[in-house]
Amino acid sequence: MKYNYFYVLILLLLFISCAKKIDSTSDESYQTSIENLKKSLSDEEKIKFEESLQKIALENVESLADLSNAEKFIEDVRTKLDGMSYEDVIKEGERIQKIIDEKNREQAKLEIEELYEKMDSSTKDVLFEVRLFY
Known part of the structure; x- marks a missing residue:
């Protein structure tokens, strides 16, 4: 019986580690990982995902001046998203x-x-x- 729990735990860990995640190591890997993640989503999930991505990207933007350095802005967003799964992005969007x-x-x-x-x-x-009148 102990071995059954062990195998279930191993399978669960493998499943979790195989979840699609955003890879921000390069421009190409970032775009590819986002596209691959979106392919596995329903239309409703895609909308929630994109809305959450926007919230994450704009979380610390107070004015247009914050967007003046586009390269830094993009790099900061990618750093935030690196390693996130669909569920992580949705949870972060909900928190924001x-x-x-x-x-x-x-x-x-x-x-x-x-x-x-x-x-x-x-x-x-x-x-x-x-x-005064009276």
């Missing part, structure tokens, strides 16, 4: 999306607070004018 969603929520809260402050001050101004 959670950060984006949290930032958007915080920004919305700030804008709502500012609107309430403006509303309070305008209400006070109207009440002041009404008191």
Whole structure:
């Protein structure tokens, strides 16, 4: 019985190690590995994969100035993606999306607070004018 678990473990490790991964060692290997990975995906998975790739690529871009050195930008993205499988890319894209969603929520809260402050001050101004009138 112990041997059965051992064989199952070995097969599982072989399966995991054979998963298609992104290879960023060269331009050609990078393109080929991305294309090969996409070939094994359904249309829906391809869309999720490409969206996640975009999120990963643009994660640290704050302005167009960050893209001024295209070679460095591309190299940084490839370094991030090197060795990632489909699942890794999707998980990273989801992690980044959670950060984006949290930032958007915080920004919305700030804008709502500012609107309430403006509303309070305008209400006070109207009440002041009404008191002066009477």
